[in-house]
Amino acid sequence: MKAVVIDRYGDNSVIGIRDLPSPVPGAEDVLIRVHAASINPVDWKIRQGMTRILTGSKFPKVLGSECSGEIIETGAKVTGLRVGDRVIGFSGIRRLAAFAEHVVVSQKNAFPMSGNISFEEASTLPVAGLTALQSLQKLGHISPDSNVLINGGSGGVGTFAIQIAKIFGARITAVASRPNAPLLKELGADVTLDYRQEDFTKSSERYDIVFDAVSTRSFSECRRVMTPEGVYVNTLPTPSVLLYQYGIGFLMKKKARSVMVSPNSVDMQWMRQQIEAGRIRVVIDRVYPLDQAAEALAYSEAGHARGKVVLTVPGP
Numbered sequence: 001m002k003a004v005v006i007d008r009y010g011d012n013s014v015i016g017i018r019d020l021p022s023p024v025p026g027a028e029d030v031l032i033r034v035h036a037a038s039i040n041p042v043d044w045k046i047r048q049g050m051t052r053i054l055t056g057s058k059f060p061k062v063l064g065s066e067c068s069g070e071i072i073e074t075g076a077k078v079t080g081l082r083v084g085d086r087v088i089g090f091s092g093i094r095r096l097a098a099f100a101e102h103v104v105v106s107q108k109n110a111f112p113m114s115g116n117i118s119f120e121e122a123s124t125l126p127v128a129g130l131t132a133l134q135s136l137q138k139l140g141h142i143s144p145d146s147n148v149l150i151n152g153g154s155g156g157v158g159t160f161a162i163q164i165a166k167i168f169g170a171r172i173t174a175v176a177s178r179p180n181a182p183l184l185k186e187l188g189a190d191v192t193l194d195y196r197q198e199d200f201t202k203s204s205e206r207y208d209i210v211f212d213a214v215s216t217r218s219f220s221e222c223r224r225v226m227t228p229e230g231v232y233v234n235t236l237p238t239p240s241v242l243l244y245q246y247g248i249g250f251l252m253k254k255k256a257r258s259v260m261v262s263p264n265s266v267d268m269q270w271m272r273q274q275i276e277a278g279r280i281r282v283v284i285d286r287v288y289p290l291d292q293a294a295e296a297l298a299y300s301e302a303g304h305a306r307g308k309v310v311l312t313v314p315g316p
C-alpha cells in the first residue's frame with residue numbers, strides 16, 4: 001500500500017511516498033481502507049521532531065492521525081463494527097499512520113459515519129472538530145450568557161469553534177486577518193477583529209471565555225480582557241498554563257486551561273448530529289491527493305489555511 005513516510009525528522013524534504021506492507025489489525029483493532037485523511041498542524045510538528053518526546057525515534061514513520069474510510073478487516077475481539085462499515089478513524093500521535101491507503105485503529109477510536117457527510121468532511125472531526133467542542137464545552141463551560149472571544153477563528157479549529165459557540169447561543173468575537181472577516185461573519189461571529197490592526201488584549205470588552213485556538217497570545221496578556229471568573233483556553237500546553245491548570249490555579253478566580261483533544265463517541269455523535277442538522281458546516285480550504293502530502297503540509301505550515309486541508313486517497 002502507498003503511504004506518506006519519514007525516515008528522520010526534518011523539513012518537508014524528508015517526506016517520501018512509499019509502498020509498504022498493509023498493517024495487520026490486533027484483536028481489538030479494525031483495518032480501514034482510507035478515503036480521506038485530514039492535515040493538522042501537529043503533522044508538520046511531528047515531521048519537524050517537535051513532538052519526539054511522544055513520537056520517539058523509531059523510523060520509518062507513516063504520518064497522519066485521523067482519517068475516514070471503510071473497514072476492510074476486523075480483529076477477533078471487535079464487536080459492533082463490521083467489514084464494509086464507513087467509519088471515522090483516530091490513530092492519534094502515538095500510533096499515527098493515517099496518511100496511507102490502509103490504517104489500523106483501535107475499535108474504540110473508530111466512529112460510525114452518518115449518511116450525508118462526505119469522507120473529506122468526516123476526516124476532520126476527531127482533531128479540529130473535537131478540539132473546538134471540548135475547549136468551549138468542557139474547559140470553557142460555555143452557556144447562552146457567555147461572551148466568547150475566538151482567536152484564530154478562520155483556521156481548522158477556529159471555524160468549528162465559531163459555529164459551536166453559536167449553537168450554544170453565545171456572543172462571539174472572532175479574530176483573524178481582514179480578508180477572512182466575511183468568513184467569520186458567515187460562520188456566526190457577531191464581531192470580527194483584524195489582528196494586524198487591532199490588539200484584542202487592549203480592548204475595553206470583557207470576555208467569559210478567551211479561546212486562543214492558534215495559541216498566539218498568553219494567559220497573562222489575555223487576563224485583562226477576561227471577566228472576573230473568565231476562562232482562558234489555549235491549544236498548546238505551555239508550562240505557565242499547566243501550572244495554573246494543575247497547580248496554583250485554584251487560588252485564582254480567572255482560570256487558564258490547555259486543551260488536549262480526546263476523541264470519544266459522545267462528542268463525535270454530537271458533532272455528526274450538528275452537521276446532519278446543518279448547524280455546522282466543515283470548512284474545507286484545499287484538498288490534495290495523498291501523493292501531494294508534502295505540498296499539503298507546506299500549505300498548512302505557512303499558517304494561513306482557511307478551515308481544513310484534506311488528503312484524498314484514490315480507490316484501488
Ligand SMILES: NC(=O)c1ccc[n+]([C@@H]2O[C@H](COP(=O)([O-])OP(=O)(O)OC[C@H]3O[C@@H](n4cnc5c(N)ncnc54)[C@H](OP(=O)(O)O)[C@@H]3O)[C@@H](O)[C@H]2O)c1
Binds near residue numbers: 127152158237307
Ligand atoms: N491540543 C490539542 O489537542 C490540539 C488539537 C488541535 C490543534 N491544536 C493546535 O491548535 C493550533 C491551531 O490549529 P488549527 O488547525 O486551527 O491551525 P490552522 O488551521 O493552521 O490555523 C490557521 C489560521 O490561523 C490564523 N492565524 C494565523 N496567525 C494568526 C494570529 N496571529 N492571530 C489570529 N489568527 C491567526 C490564520 O488566519 P489568517 O490567514 O487570517 O492570518 C489561519 O486561518 C495549532 O497550533 C495546533 O497544533 C492542538
